[in-house]
Amino acid sequence: MEVTLGIDIGGSTTKIAALLDRKQLLASLQVETPDQITSLYGAVGKLLYENSLPLEQISEIVLTGVGSTHIREDIYGIPTYKVDEFSAIGCGGLTLCGLKEATVVSMGTGTAFVRAERSGYRHLGGSGVGGGTLAGLSRQLLNETQVSAAAELAERGNLSQVDLLVGDISAGSVASLSPEVTAANFGKLHSHAAKADLAAGLVNLVFQTIGVLACFSCLDWENKTIAAVGTLATLPSAKRILEEVGSLHGTTFLIPENAEYATAIGAVIQFFHEKDDGKKVHS
Structure with missing residues (x-):
């Protein structure tokens, strides 16, 4: 063997x-x-x-x-x-998702965007928003040294105590945006917001930023499938938030098993x- x-x-x-x-x-x-x-x-x-x-x-x-x-x-x-x-990154994302082509988003300390095609792999760019962002701000805002602990805390948080939503600034939907869509991350941070609310806002900020950038990275390509990999992809909120972002931009996010590897x-x-x-x- x-x-x-x-x-x-x-x-x-x-x-x-x-x-x-x-x-x-x-x-x-x-x-x-x-x-x-x-x-x-x-x-x-x-x-x-x-x-x-x-x-x-x-x-x-x-x-x-x-x-x-x-x-x-x-x-x-x-x-x-x-x-x-x-x-x-490109080969791993395609292999784990069972795809031939896709945009692969690797969410590590920072985030990398790779176009994976039959002809090869091309780095589209990156973002400094990633696991390092979540780790650093979790220590400063939540006094949590483990990202996993911050992510679990976020599951109990109320996002409306932190984010300004479309419904806060409009009497109804705006174009195709529902009242629950975030208009500004941390744009309505209440002084009485609980620790879990802050965690929810922080996790939402990181995944929404990555998700929107991923959607923008495939605007000029007919393939709208995005494979999300890396340690952040395994956090509880990843699938839900990325799918919400994808539904707004006409893209499909996939998170495969063993995404962190x-x-x-x-x-x-x-x-x-x-x-x-x-x-x-x-x-």
């Missing part, structure tokens, strides 16, 4: 996926540490230990993500290669695509 490891070394989190026979997800995990090298080696060691995988069964390691630039040698003596991050998985699959096509793979 030969296993390939895909490792996405991000700005704050390292995610690792072990794939059997190029495509079957065998195991996955993520670790957080300010030191990307420590994070990388810790993730590999922990995954092998927790899944009783001998080091000898790892045939290749494929790196991607901003932190992969720090690695200049094979890891534990195993042949180690690198795949362009945006290709890994899409880039790590995509790195492995893209590596083998390039290898099979005879392209030079970078070590």
